[in-house]
Amino acid sequence: MKAIVCKAWGLPDTLTLEELPELQPGPGQVVLDVQAAGVNFPDVLIIQGKYQVKPALPFTPGSEVAGVVRAVAADVQGYKVGDRVIAFTGQGGFAQQLAVPVQALMPMPPGMDFDTAAAITLTYGTSHHAVVDRAGLKAGETMLVLGAAGGVGLAAIEIGKALGARVIAAASTDAKLEVCKAHGADVLINYSNDDWRDAVKAATDGKGPDVIYDPVGGVYAEPAFRSIAWRGRYLVVGFANGEIPRLPLNLALLKGASLVGVFWGEFVKREPKANLAAMAQLLGWLKEGKIQPHISARYPLADTASALNDMAARLVTGKVVILPQA
Template sequence: MKAVLCKEFGPASSLVFEETTDPVAGDNQVVIDIHAAGVNFPDTLIIQGKYQIKPPFPFSPGGEAAGVVARVGSNVKHVKPGDRVMALTGYGSFAEKVVADAAKVLPMPDDMDFTTASGFSMTYGTSMHALTQRGELKPGETLLVLGASGGVGLAAVEIGKAMGARVIAAASSAEKLEVARNAGADELINYSEVSLKDAVKELTGGKGADVIYDPVGGDLFDEAVRAINWKGRLLVVGFASGRIPDFPVNLALLKGSSIVGVFWGSFAAREPQANLDNFRQLFAWHSEGKLKPLVSERFALGEYEQALELLSSRKAVGKVVMQIR
């Protein structure tokens, strides 16, 4: 099979595209013929050795995929060869085939295509876990989403609306904010033009946001912690800005607020039933038309460098997908 391979840590330009051996399914694994693979910010980190997971060389990036089951291990019962599935692979999906742990493979809904499914698991799984288990978002509360036009940000906007929240979307340009508006955001903040803290305070009558979804970190985190309501929850999702911020703990004391870590991959492994329940709800909302995943860019497998550059430069809007079959 053909695959994008990382043989040493470095930028996307150091990856190679070549023939490699087909994967083999262990007893609790599934081999998938990939039709499409989602491209995510962690893919830009894992190839540089900057992610929590450091696979042995050579490995292929690509943390999620959708396709057709080719083979299953002896202990796998919930899917069979020929089934349409979506999978959280961690890495390995920038290839024509991938092997995945059976527990991380889900049958695709009948009304979902491969392109949509390939970019659904990580963004919607992360945002659903963040807002449900970690943020405990309630109907009528105000949710502030930073980086609201990106993959996880847009998913958070849609899920927040489905959960009954008032959603404030924050992004760095009018074009990106228009994407968030189309996803259902109630209010918009362009933080390249105004103070995030002041704008949030103005929109909330001085109270601040009840839940803040932050996949950006850096300077925006510094402002966001000062725009949180009493008993607010700030969800630490990632650091796309490149800087991991420090937190002045006196602010948590003054607001009775919480800084809450979000690590969906670990949650899915530790609490598989709760994760499955999350996806059942997500699939239901998708069928009802409440979730409309935006795939803004499609690349062929050999165009991996352009795809990864789009993520690392923070220019991506919605979801970026590798179209493999």
């Protein structure tokens, strides 16, 4: 089987496409034929050794997949060859086959396509944990989403609307904002403009947003935090800008505001039942049409480096997926 291999820390073009032995399930494992694998910004960081988790070299990146069960260990119950499943695993997704522990599997709902199934776990899981669990966003509140056209940003918009909130989308181009509008954003703000804080103030009648969802970091963090409402919740989701901001903590004091960390991967490990409940709610919303992953591009396995380069250059809207069998 073919797989993308990271042999040394570096940029996407250092990855190699290799022929590896077919996989066999170990105890408690299921082997999948991977039909689609979601690409996420952490993948760009992991291959450079810049993420919170640092796998041992060599390894195959890719953490969320959808596929078909091809082999099942003798001690595994509940799954059989031919089942269509979703899996979230720390690595190994950018390959034609993947061995995963059975507890990392979830059946694909009837009628769901593989692309959508591979695009829902990390981005929507992260945003659900952030918006619902950590921020406790309520109907009638206002949420500002930075980097709103990215995978987690669009997910946050849709989840906010599903909860009955008002959502302000902030992104770097008007074209990206049009994508945000199509996914339910109520107000659009281009933060490439110098007066974007004034636009946030005007959109909230001077009150400021109750929740700020920030997967970007960098230069946008402090001005956004200065705009937050009294008792607001600022969600620290990631640093796609590449710079970890240093916020003056007196801002939290003056606004009675909370700075809230969001680490979905650790949440999944520590609170698996809560994560399964969140995924069940997300799949329910998907069935009701309240959320719908936006897949802007699909790449064959051989073009994985191109997908990651586009992600690093912030050229991606929503999600992109790798199709290992194509």
